[in-house]
Amino acid sequence: MNYKDIKINVIGNLEDKEIQAYVNYIHENNPNRLIEELDIKVDGDYVDLNYRLKPLSFERIRRITGYLVGSVDRWNNAKAAEEKDRVKHG
Numbered sequence: 001m002n003y004k005d006i007k008i009n010v011i012g013n014l015e016d017k018e019i020q021a022y023v024n025y026i027h028e029n030n031p032n033r034l035i036e037e038l039d040i041k042v043d044g045d046y047v048d049l050n051y052r053l054k055p056l057s058f059e060r061i062r063r064i065t066g067y068l069v070g071s072v073d074r075w076n077n078a079k080a081a082e083e084k085d086r087v088k089h090g
Helices: 014-029 077-083
Strands: 007-011 035-043 046-051 062-064 068-070
Touching: 007 077, 014 035, 014 046
Parallel strands: 007 035
Antiparallel strands: 035 046, 062 068
């Protein structure tokens, strides 16, 4: 992941390779997640990292007429009619 694609705020002095190393560190500890924003604060020998990851999208899965489904748009006419006629409990 290239750090040029991320909004990064640096307080203190860091070289580009150090910034890239911190981005790589966050990416390794959060695989399959994208960094939205990164704040790096240099305080002597210590560095504070505060970052926000982009939220993950997910698909809701429900049990309808005995099937686990995300949506019913691919059901045939008979199954769609069965779903329409079912009794919904409150």
